[in-house]
Amino acid sequence: MAGYLALAVILVPWLGALAVWWAGDERRLAQHALAIVFALVTAVLSLMLLPVVSAQVVLSLSAGASFGTFTFVLDGLGVFLAIIAATIGTLAVIFSVDYMAGEAQLGRYYSLILLFIGAMIGLVLTGSLLLLFFFWEITAFCSYALISFHNDDPKAVSGGIRALIVTQVGGVGLLAGALAIYSVLGSFQIGGFLDQAEALPPGMLRWMAFGFLLAAAAKSAQVPFHTWLPDAMEAPTPVTALIHAATMVNAGVYLLARFYPAFAPVGGWKVAVVTVGVVSAVLAAVMGLVAVDIKRVLAYSTISQLGYMVYAIGVGGVFASQFHLMSHAVYKALLFLGAGAVAHIIGTRDMRQMGGLGREMPFVRAVFLVGALALAGLPVLNGFWSKELVLEAGLGGGPLWAYIAMLLCAGLTALYTFRMVWMVFYGTRRSEGAVHDAPLAMRLSLVVLALGTLTSWVSAGPFGQMLARSLPFHTLDVASTGQIVLTVLMAWPTWLALAIVALGLSAWWWRERLAKFTSRLRFLARAAAGDFGFAWLDEAIVRTAQGTAEKLSLTQTGQLNWNVLGVVAGLVVVLVFLIWRA
Amino acid sequence: MIPFPLIIVLIAVLGLLGVGLYGLLAVRNLIKIVIALQILGKSALLALIAAGRASGQVNLGQSLALTFIVADTVVAAIGLALAVRVRRRLGTLDARELGKLRG
């Protein structure tokens, strides 16, 4: 029963993708309706997975000797990410009804989104490393196709290709790790690997640990692979909310969390993870402070918060990181959808041309404020609880310099958040033209997400217990929601963090008075606007990949005889190898 | 009973293989390429039967050879249908001409 449920929750969105494509671009209403129905069914099915969470394999399909067994495991880590993917996916699809109201090629859009949802759910529910890699690649493809959705816009196309190439570099790390496991243990099963991790030779385990870190850093847009995410903002906003805030970028964090028990003993790995997280968080926060495109600010904010999650894993707080993942998914999707609503109505994403919109868009302002306060980490909202848990885990289990940096980063977060909210909704009106509030479908998604932001922290206790119950290899310290609330409120680091956040908020409020101070930091602003020079790494990777591809295309002459020559040459190589071996 | 000279058969197999491969490498006309493929197929057929004879299981060799004849014939038929189609649409059967993309 649980096995069929697992299969259904992956195949239903794929079926939906086929259905939307088959409906054809002439029947737009049918396409909207089909997309919503299939996404909703997927969300319901994913919620039905909650009662059957367990650590056992629920479905196991043999795929031959070389591919191993394709298994599906419904443990807490996977199920909660599947629920996030399905529910936020549904909300993004509902939002798209208004956002993509006049656009062409809806079929391609909805099919790709539904394909992505199914692949993401498959990624987190599978217990076979090969199948995980397979789903990983499908999500990378869908992300590329959706970023380049407006394929007549050269910026969108180049953004998509760059995202694809950089994340594929990470995919190589994942594949190398998977093959290493197979060569030593003879199977691709993740559970088996976590069980026997000590049996691997230490050199190979170290290779795998860092290979997976590479894959996770590329997928989750951590330094030095972070430049693709701001460039991916050319995608339609619901796509950004779903893929680049709530699901695909979390795949890297999921990978680290899943394999943490095996890699934690590897010397230097935890420190590397902490460093990557801290550097990403701080650097991205500074870059978000100077950006003027509203979606870019949110992109940098995503990189920064993902840095928090990676940092939490590095110090051993796996539960804290997953809880922060849950909060972040909800409030970041809210923020992106809100920003999308604003951009859709105003017609530009440049914050210098917005301002004073709060008066005419009270609804969007309200929900955006909820999301922003959660991001900054104000009490009562889910962002506060999860960020405090991360910081406390860091204080307990990690180096002190990292903790201080993350604490200061919390202040920076508050600063850029407040700046963004102010520039868009308050102050003097800088844009002309009529402005109306968000239409119905957008409001629906926004209000659901806002409610989620206000309340999702209540599930901390049951969530932690579900994780502890179903992850046999992880050691997690979990408690009920009430205990967590009490612990957080009583701990002095919480109040320290709140003070820093207040400092950040007030720094914006007093920005004129701080003007002399900030003008001396202008060089930093210029460096931040130029991505701190990391763009060269991104450029180098993309240029190498495209250059090699163009040179290799010369071997594809298209003539039969040359292809046969290749075949015969291959035959000669194989024969030489066999004779030499025999 | 004179032992069956399998060596000669093997040399014939290799020879046919060589001729077939040379045909694939050097021939430009599509239909002739199909003929070269057929020659390759016959060499494989001979090898299968010879292997059956060598191991004593002639019937096993025969059943495999039968399967192969069916597959080979289907391939030849489809290859020739393709050649006809290509000739009608593009006007040429030359491998070099066909390798050029038409905008």
Next chain:
Amino acid sequence: MQILIGCLALGMLVCAVMAIRANRLVVSSLWLAALSALLAVLIYAMGASRVAVIELSVGAGLVTVLLIFVVGIAGDEATGGKPLIPRAVSWGLGLVALILLGWFTVPLVAPSPPSSQPSLVSLLWKDRALDVLIQVVLIFCGVMGILGLLSEAAVATVAGRRRAAQVPSAGTDSEPVMEEGRAQL
């Protein structure tokens, strides 16, 4: 016995070489038919009588007829022209491959006496039932493919396109043909 086998082998090689070297396609097909016939005799001499008959009828019969039919439709132009790959390369590579193959396989040949074996019919239907099933599927797919390939061929012939291109206006006439062509792809 050995002389017979030797003659057959030599004949087959000669037929193959002539098939590739022949200038006209019809002559090529006839050499192929001769090759099939000699092959059938050789297979019969090795003891596989049923396959010999089938090879004779299919290889020397069916395929030859098919080839001549297609050559009749598609034209029997001179099949000349310089090979695209330099001759030295193809000769060299081919010889290397053959020598390696020979080196690899010749020591493996060690004839053993015929063991007791089930009859061909029972072998085909019981042990190799999957093969038979796949053959049926393959034939079915082949028929579908050929029907698909040959059915629309009458619509957009080369002559039709030439006629359309001669019409001065580029707007209406050539476009329908182009649309059809695209639809067929």
